[in-house]
Amino acid sequence: MTLIKKKRMSHLRRRKRVRQKITGTGSRPRLAVFRSLKHIYAQLINDELGVTVAEASTLSPELKETLSNGGNIAAAERVGALIAQKAKQREIVGVVFDRGGHLYHGRIKALAEAARAEGLKF
Numbered sequence: 001m002t003l004i005k006k007k008r009m010s011h012l013r014r015r016k017r018v019r020q021k022i023t024g025t026g027s028r029p030r031l032a033v034f035r036s037l038k039h040i041y042a043q044l045i046n047d048e049l050g051v052t053v054a055e056a057s058t059l060s061p062e063l064k065e066t067l068s069n070g071g072n073i074a075a076a077e078r079v080g081a082l083i084a085q086k087a088k089q090r091e092i093v094g095v096v097f098d099r100g101g102h103l104y105h106g107r108i109k110a111l112a113e114a115a116r117a118e119g120l121k122f
Contacts, residue, residue, distance in 0.1 A: 015101025022096045023047045031083065031095040031115070031122065033108055039070040040107055042083040042115075044095060054086040076107035080114030087120055094121045 001009075024030030029044040041057040056063075056079050058070030063082060067075050087095065095115075102108045116122070 011101045013101075014103075018098060018101060022098055024096055024098075027092075028094045028096055029053050029092060030098050031120075032098040033100050033102070033111060035100070035102055035107055037071055040076050040079050040111060042079055042111060044083065044087055044090075044092065053092070054083065054090060056083040056086060071107075073107055073110040076110040077114040080111035081118050083111075084115040084118030084120040088118070093119070097122045 022030060024045045024047040026046050026048060029046050032043045032045055034041040034043075039058040041055070041059075043055045044053040045051070046053055058064070058067055058075045058079060060079075060082065063075075063078055067078065069075060087093075097112060099108050099112075104112070112122075
């Protein structure tokens with residue numbers, strides 16, 4: 001097995017393990033994070049109803065114009081702050097964090113800490 005395939009399989013295994021343990025509700029939606037090389041995306045999801053409550057990404061109109069690079073820690077911090085503000089508008093205080101199988105490190109950590117700094121509890 002090649003190194004790339006092994007890393008991909010480890011990522012998928014972590015993703016599945018984390019996803020089995022957490023579920024978003026109406027009062028505490030799941031904050032799901034997806035990371036690509038160029039962008040980072042965050043969604044608040046109510047798994048009971050199967051709906052997305054709020055979303056933010058580096059492609060959001062609020063951030064797209066001001067960011068020069070969507071794939072760095074500064075961009076992740078901005079997305080974390082934006083998703084927390086959108087949660088406040090919908091009167092959501094607490095969330096369950098779904099890191100999407102990624103390690104809590106780098107851009108994932110920056111997004112989470114920025115959301116916490118804006119008042120989101122998880």
